[in-house]
Amino acid sequence: MNPNIEEVLLAEPRGFCAGVDRAIEIVERALAKFGAPIYVRHEIVHNTYVVNELKAKGAIFIEELSDVPTGSTLVFSAHGVSKAVEQEARDRGFSIFDATCPLVTKVHVEVAKLAKEGYEFIMIGHKGHPEVEGTMGQLSSGIHLVEDVADVANASPLQTEKLAVVTQTTLSVDDAAEIAAAVRARFPNVREPKQQDICYATQNRQDAVKIMSPQVDLVIVVGSPTSSNSNRLRELAQRLGTESYMVDSADELKPEWFEGKSRIGLTAGASAPEVLVHEVIERVRAFGAVSVRKMDGIEETIKFPLPKGLKLDDIPPPGHIS
Numbered sequence: 001m002n003p004n005i006e007e008v009l010l011a012e013p014r015g016f017c018a019g020v021d022r023a024i025e026i027v028e029r030a031l032a033k034f035g036a037p038i039y040v041r042h043e044i045v046h047n048t049y050v051v052n053e054l055k056a057k058g059a060i061f062i063e064e065l066s067d068v069p070t071g072s073t074l075v076f077s078a079h080g081v082s083k084a085v086e087q088e089a090r091d092r093g094f095s096i097f098d099a100t101c102p103l104v105t106k107v108h109v110e111v112a113k114l115a116k117e118g119y120e121f122i123m124i125g126h127k128g129h130p131e132v133e134g135t136m137g138q139l140s141s142g143i144h145l146v147e148d149v150a151d152v153a154n155a156s157p158l159q160t161e162k163l164a165v166v167t168q169t170t171l172s173v174d175d176a177a178e179i180a181a182a183v184r185a186r187f188p189n190v191r192e193p194k195q196q197d198i199c200y201a202t203q204n205r206q207d208a209v210k211i212m213s214p215q216v217d218l219v220i221v222v223g224s225p226t227s228s229n230s231n232r233l234r235e236l237a238q239r240l241g242t243e244s245y246m247v248d249s250a251d252e253l254k255p256e257w258f259e260g261k262s263r264i265g266l267t268a269g270a271s272a273p274e275v276l277v278h279e280v281i282e283r284v285r286a287f288g289a290v291s292v293r294k295m296d297g298i299e300e301t302i303k304f305p306l307p308k309g310l311k312l313d314d315i316p317p318p319g320h321i322s
């Protein structure tokens with residue numbers, strides 16, 4: 001029990017974004033319509049709890065398409081896939097549902113369109129992240145990854161007349177701006193997206209942490225270690241001078257983090273479900289928190305349509321006999 005903790009401040013917005021909502025719903029509806037197992041390439045979203053819940057309902061998560069039996073139903077994760085993976089899945093004849101977030105697809109479409117016009121690309125992103133692999137894999141060549149400002153000096157496009165910049169959707173807004181400035185400085189002709197590629201959910205959650213951090217003594221981010229946008233939230237709070245930790249569940253909270261702290265900020269990455277936020281709140285209450293206050297913030301109303309074949313009208317209600 002920590003008598004110092006007065007209040008928990010809840011960031012707004014936090015947690016699930018429209019792309020994550022849609023991706024999870026696609027797996028659930030595929031399970032309802034076709035029955036278990038449903039194969040999912042890569043974690044549908046980067047959250048341990050979500051993945052375990054879907055596993056319990058009959059989803060099987062795989063990395064290699066060779067692990068998917070012939071005739072299966074396969075879902076691509078929210079991060080998107082390369083053209084090669086898409087082609088291999090088609091060639092193997094799977095029934096495919098694409099849960100790629102429409103905001104990632106938008107980047108893929110832009111890359112394909114500009115590549116046809118002869119553009120090469122500088123991609124700002126994290127090496128090895130599935131979204132980066134998917135976006136870079138839209139082309140067989142001509143897309144150069146930079147992870148930080150230092151990388152910009154080493155990028156070696158074959159020409160600089162037609163060069164465009166694209167970014168991973170879940171980056172630190174500030175880091176990406178700094179790297180983009182370095183790209184502009186080296187390649188003054190570079191074409192930038194009309195609307196930035198970093199998505200609304202990443203931007204809004206980082207903006208909320210910027211407002212919250214100066215008001216609290218400690219920031220807790222609910223998110224899995226693999227979640228890019230959750231990691232960025234923790235780093236941002238830390239960079240703003242507030243001690244910060246990321247936890248996958250309430251069990252990972254350490255009482256010593258709360259010693260001498262009176263105001264606790266709480267947020268969640270775009271793939272972290274609200275149930276985990278509630279569990280963290282209950283645990284912090286048990287540590288001694290007296291009240292919980294939701295901060296003012298942007299209300300997100302964006303919703304993405306489901307793929308054809310999984311919309312409500314496409315699925316008979318339970319008990320229906322056709």
Ligand code: SF4
Nearest residue numbers: 017019101169199270
């Ligand atoms: S974080 Fe952004 S890009 Fe990723 S699924 Fe959510 S809305 Fe889409």
